[in-house]
Amino acid sequence: MKPNLILHVVAKFLIPLIIVFSLYVQFHGDFGPGGGFQAGVIFSAAFILYALVFGLDAAEKIIPSQWLHMLAALGLVLYAGVGVVTLLLGGNYLDYTVLGATQIAGQHLGILLVELGVGITVGAVMLIIFFAFAGRGRT
Amino acid sequence: MIDTIINITLLAFLATTSVAIVRMTNLFAIVMLFGIFSLLSAGLFVVMDAPDVAFTEAAVGAGISTVLMLATLALTRNSSKTPYTEASPAHRPWLPLIVVAVTGAALVYGTWDIPSFGDPNAPAQTHVARYYIENSIVETGVPNMVTAVLASYRGFDTLGEVAVVYTAGVAVLLLIGGRRPKTAVKLKDKGEQDEA
Amino acid sequence: MDFLIGHYNYWVVIFLMMVGLYTVISRGNLIKKVIGLNIFQVSVFFLYISIGTVAGGAAPIFAEGIKVYSNPLPHVLILTAIVVGVATTALALALVVRINEAYDSIEEDEIHELDHSL
Numbered sequence: 001m002k003p004n005l006i007l008h009v010v011a012k013f014l015i016p017l018i019i020v021f022s023l024y025v026q027f028h029g030d031f032g033p034g035g036g037f038q039a040g041v042i043f044s045a046a047f048i049l050y051a052l053v054f055g056l057d058a059a060e061k062i063i064p065s066q067w068l069h070m071l072a073a074l075g076l077v078l079y080a081g082v083g084v085v086t087l088l089l090g091g092n093y094l095d096y097t098v099l100g101a102t103q104i105a106g107q108h109l110g111i112l113l114v115e116l117g118v119g120i121t122v123g124a125v126m127l128i129i130f131f132a133f134a135g136r137g138r139t
Numbered sequence: 140m141i142d143t144i145i146n147i148t149l150l151a152f153l154a155t156t157s158v159a160i161v162r163m164t165n166l167f168a169i170v171m172l173f174g175i176f177s178l179l180s181a182g183l184f185v186v187m188d189a190p191d192v193a194f195t196e197a198a199v200g201a202g203i204s205t206v207l208m209l210a211t212l213a214l215t216r217n218s219s220k221t222p223y224t225e226a227s228p229a230h231r232p233w234l235p236l237i238v239v240a241v242t243g244a245a246l247v248y249g250t251w252d253i254p255s256f257g258d259p260n261a262p263a264q265t266h267v268a269r270y271y272i273e274n275s276i277v278e279t280g281v282p283n284m285v286t287a288v289l290a291s292y293r294g295f296d297t298l299g300e301v302a303v304v305y306t307a308g309v310a311v312l313l314l315i316g317g318r319r320p321k322t323a324v325k326l327k328d329k330g331e332q333d334e335a
Numbered sequence: 336m337d338f339l340i341g342h343y344n345y346w347v348v349i350f351l352m353m354v355g356l357y358t359v360i361s362r363g364n365l366i367k368k369v370i371g372l373n374i375f376q377v378s379v380f381f382l383y384i385s386i387g388t389v390a391g392g393a394a395p396i397f398a399e400g401i402k403v404y405s406n407p408l409p410h411v412l413i414l415t416a417i418v419v420g421v422a423t424t425a426l427a428l429a430l431v432v433r434i435n436e437a438y439d440s441i442e443e444d445e446i447h448e449l450d451h452s453l
Contacts, residue, residue: 025194030281032396033190035289037418041198048206069312076305079298094294104280111281111290114297121301122418125308126203129425133210136315136432143340150347157354157374166366173370180377187388188395188405192380192413199421204373211366211428215435225364226442235361243353247346255341257390259403264389268406272395275407282397284407285414293411300415307422314429 004053011053018046026119030108036115040122048130056134065131068124075121082113142186149183166223170208177201191285344385351378363443365431369424376420383409 002008026039051059083094091098096110156176160169177200184193216222254261275287289297355378358371387409395407431441438446 029286030283032283033194033285033394034283035191035286035414037414038191038194038198041195041203045198045202072305072308076301079301083294083298094298096291103278107279107281107291111279111286114290114294115286118297118301121305125304125422128308129311130203130206130210132311132315132429133207133214133432135318136214138318146344150344154347154350154354157351160370160374161354161358161362166364169367169370173373176374176377180381183381184384187384188392189384189387189410189413190394190396192384192410192417195414195417196377196380199417200373200377203421204424207425207428208366208370211431214432215366215441217435217439225362225367226444228361228363229444230361232361235357238360239353239357242356243349246349246352250342250345250349253342253345253386255337256344256385257388258341259389259392261386263386263409264406268408271407272404276397284395284397284404285410288407288411289414296415300418303419304422307426310426311429314426315432 007053011049015046015050018042018049022046022123026115027112029115030111036118037122040119040124041126043119043123044126044130047127051130051134056131056138060131060135063127065128068128068131072121072124072128075117075119075124078117078120079114082110082117086110145186146183149179149186153179153183164225164227166212166225170205170212173208174201174205177204191283345382348378348381348385351375351381365434365441365443366428369427369431372427373420373424376416380413380416383413 022039022042022045025034025042026036029035029039047059047063050062082096082099086095086098087093089098094110097103097106099109100106153176156172156179160172160176163169163172178197181193181197181201184190184196212223254263258264271284271288271292275284275292276282279287279291281287281291352375355371355373355375358374359368362368362371387406389403389405392403392405393401395404395410434446435441438449440446440449
């Protein structure tokens, strides 16, 4: 029996559940507690668990650092971009009412996109920070 | 009644954990106690009717912060001395104790006039908050008032916050993003420090 | 007695704040200072959330039949503050790692001596 067998089996079981839970928290932030920040942190926790159990090199193969740098910037651009789109459609900056046919539809779409941007950036930045700390000192 | 008892118990645990953090000298144990402190505070936030905040505090405090502190402990391990132990303080603690006591007394004097805990007629509950509680479901159609205020009414603040998180990520990358092997360079051996 | 029940948790919060402040100013180990700063931050969050609770109120999520809600505004402020706090902690710990690589120590007194600055 390999020395880390229990850890490997339990991690393989838990990591998909954690990712699905983070997506649930992200998209149900309107109807219950949750939202972008919590979802981003939980999403990064899944990959941190993978890195702790299977090694940093395996984790960096499934999420290359280039992707993380681009995703972190992408979330912020998405958030600011929603504001620019509302400017172009005739409203104020970040005025979600012009995004949809009715005010409530526009607000729903605006909040969804904005929370998505927040979640993407927070998850990517937490992973960037963890990989920076864990990779220091290795040649 | 049961609410008050749970409140008192959790606060007592928190106070005990924080005093233990100050008094212990083994850094590994202190980081573990910090994780416990975060989890207890998340429980206390739930008792105080703040599930969003409890969620974030549990994920961020007991999750990310503890992992980063353990990583820092691993990176700052010095094999020459006893590892993970704090050096005993060189100064007597009288001056910090006096400063802390005076500041604490001033703050307690300041809380003499605060409205009671849970008072529904406090000024904090009667002005802007009433507008948000009554109108956020009508104007935005989102049942979670905290998300509605965070993403819609106060969207600029959240934009600034995402920018702050991104900046912190960039700054950490600049500081320790490279993979240099750990070589301690004492400042008196090398004339000028010129690491990137 | 009413005064005591209405104010005791502010006093416990101030006690936590002072414990955090004492850890920052009196201990020399850099990691312990960062942990003390975090304790201080969490106690400030308690202060805000305590101001926002309403006795007998529910969590601020709209549901049929609930009349009294807790104040959602402090929750919003503290959500932002928690995330900014973890960003600050990550940056502080990165600085500690770099200081250790330069001076081979994380004790404030030894660093001052090595730096000849005190």
